[in-house]
Amino acid sequence: MKLLRIKISSEFSSLQEGFELHFRDPFKEGRDTNEDWQQFHPFCFAGLNGSGKSNVLEALSGIFYHLESCANVNQPENFKERFKSQEGKPDAYELAYYIKPKTEKGEYQIENMVLVMVTKKKDESPEMKWQPYPFEGEKMRDVEIVSKEKATIPAPGKNYLPDLIIAYSSGENEILSIPFLKTRLVHFDEYKEAIAGNIDYEKPESNMVYIDYEMSQAVLLSNYMFQDKESVLKPLDKYLDILDIKRFRMNLNIGHQLEKQPILKQFEKTLQKFKNCGTVRFDNGKKLLLDFWVNDDTKEAFRKNFKGGIYELFQAFQVLYTLNYRTADYGAKSEVYGSQGYYTHGKINMPGPLDKTFYFLDYYIQKRMKGTGEIKELLLKQLSDGEQQFLHSLGICLMLKSKSALLLLDEPETHFNPDWRSKFISTLKKSLEVTGSNDIGRDILITSHSPFIISDCLPDKVIYFRRKKENQKEVEGISARELNFKSFGASVDIILEVLFGKRQSIGNLARTKLQYDLKQVKTKADVDAIKEQVSDMGESIEKDLLLASLNQLNLQ
Incomplete structure (x- = not known):
């Protein structure tokens, strides 16, 4: 997908009513700048703390959460009791983007794309329209984004939403993560109702994924089971000195029950696929341990069993992690579902290891040690915070080959050393190139204070956020191009002075x-x-x- 414009028509955090941001000029046949759409050019939101740059990411995550919730049909009853299509956060907005609908076949090409416009007025349900290529002269067409009561298939507008909305925040941005936490709880309750109704459960209905440490383990493992080590995974070797995954253990408490049924009852077919790939198995009826010694045969077994590819494997882990919410009580979940506030931490208690249905143990990687070149086996958790953050970002990008996606990366470079900050954008670019993915299908939004990252972004992709002097509550976002500032290739000192008002190079x-x-x-x-x-x-x-x-x- 490619974002075109967002306008917030109701107050949202520090974004005041009327806040508007134009991401790019509308597509017009023959325009030279259209070539940029097929190249890697992420947006970088820059500005001082409290300037509102993260609020745009939070608004987008809230909007797509609300649209997914409107369109989907497998939500649990306690969610349906709390959710109203007329209420969102933000509650009124306009959003325009280009996307290739899921109903069409073929590669991501300009000719496959449609323009989508979503409008939500205060206290009303959202409305969606779309316009076919070549856009100019074509009529906007209505499409229903709110599913009908008792519908068994999602609303048609679901086909005009991205395959994936992925968020990551190095600073544990709770406001950004709230829609994703709600989504995880919905996934669990979906599974719970599938067990109660004896219905097969294959994958979550929602397309929203938040990458934390646990999900990063699943991302890394999925990549190493399916991607080519000599080409696609080369950036992990080059920048992190990670050569491969050596071994890991899946710990499954199969004795746990849900609705008086074995908790993994509806997941037995997928569980058998994991068993087929394991090296050693221990099963006493209450606990299932699957040990994997990773070699070429192991990877081939995963490819044969998970025929849907890398993302099928990732979604299998996603479901297993979701089952860890079994200890969350009905009242707490209902409170989170209905929450329109900014804080949910502490409302959902996460279980300890004995109460978790699934977690990894003995997750070892092969790493080349700096200086000596010695290859050692290390636990994944032994990587530094900076290494793990770099791994999150690279792993996500490596997995996106055939997906239309919106990536929301909130200050991903917090723990990077200066060298990694200077290489971050170029590394993401190379990671996407080696997967053979097409950049038309994806937009990446990054908030950052790093002048190194800003220096690798084009002026029309650097959005500078500042509070207007005449009204300290009003936030303004303008591109570096509008500032007549050539951000791409600008020195660190110049960026610090122009964008952050820092006229000194020392403390x-x-x-x-x-x-x-x-x-x-x-x-x-x-x-x-x-x-x-x-x-x-x-x-x-x-x-x-x-x-x-x-x-x-x-x-x-």
């Missing part, structure tokens, strides 16, 4: 040591004393300017 404490009143410098001895005082400080522009000013005094 405040060090800068105070370089501040002298030159009017008080009367003799050469005074000059020599100052030079001696700053001699043990590192090189910087500020230090060079001070020394140059001292030399110009020509004192005796």
